[in-house]
Amino acid sequence: MLYNKTIAFLGAGSMAEAMISGLVKSGEIPAEQIVATNRSNQERLTALESNYGIKGVKRENLQFDQIDIFILAMKPKDVDNALNDIKSHIKPNQLILSVLAGITTSYLEQNLHKGQQVVRVMPNTSSTIGESATAISPGHETADENVKLTKILLECIGEVYKIEEKDMDIFTGLAGSGPAYFYYLMEHMEQQGVLAGLNIETTRQIIAQTIVGAAKMIQKQDKTPTVLRENVTSPNGTTAAGLDALDENGGGIAISKAVEHAAKRSKEISEQIQESLLVGSLK
Ligand SMILES: NC(=O)C1=CN([C@@H]2O[C@H](COP(=O)(O)OP(=O)(O)OC[C@H]3O[C@@H](n4cnc5c(N)ncnc54)[C@H](O)[C@@H]3O)[C@@H](O)[C@H]2O)C=CC1
């Protein structure tokens, strides 16, 4: 289903690169069938070409009729310009995936053709190594075969969860932004390792393996995080001392707030974009 498809990334930043890397590494789609374009940074396109074997194409040279799947990968604030730009070049049956935080399928549908095939997608940067947790929510008129195609494509870069669009904000707070929370945690753990005299590289690998191990315990066993946490925690032992410090310093609340605020920001972006559309239509 995938092997003959051509894919164009509109936007060539971090997220596009993560997806390109994962797709190319998967071997499920030939690199030369992947195209990336951006506003004007030719150097960036050349780097993507040489690193992944894909084609970097200037926007004015993009052959829209040769593309099966477009992936919108610009910042949410640039979506208006991007949709205006592509609308006259695409057909309603061409599949548009959008990875933009907060941009709803309704918004995409309102700004593209009637019956436009759209799917909202939320990957994360672990796409780079095929380990993303990616959500998909199809548009109102998107055919089942296109949802299936989207799922097959995104399974090349990790696990795919089909969710209701109303849940996209919380998914973004958990998984789209999620890797950053773990990196933040790692930065702080690393500082302590180094402060105690460990070599930074060794410390980093120790922490990474600890996180991988904990994550795999959840994936491979039918046990809750609470049970697994309790198994680590000996009465009056080292873990209890660590967890007490987390509690005393608002660790749990901080983590909850991080997810809550990221989800809230995703919702806010939707509202702001929708508002700007309304203002535009009143002009
Ligand atoms: N970075 C991440 O971890 C994740 C990002 N996203 C979403 O991915 C999108 C991109 O994020 P990043 O890659 O981090 O941003 P970035 O700033 O690294 O890249 C944005 C790219 O879009 C290009 N661009 C802007 N307007 C354009 C247009 N009209 N046509 C073609 N290209 C255009 C820019 O030149 C740049 O190459 C955002 O909407 C974000 O919400 C979603 C999930 C995770």
Ligand SMILES: O=C(O)[C@@H]1CCC=N1
């Ligand atoms: O920070 C952002 O807005 C994007 C969306 C999810 C992860 N990065």
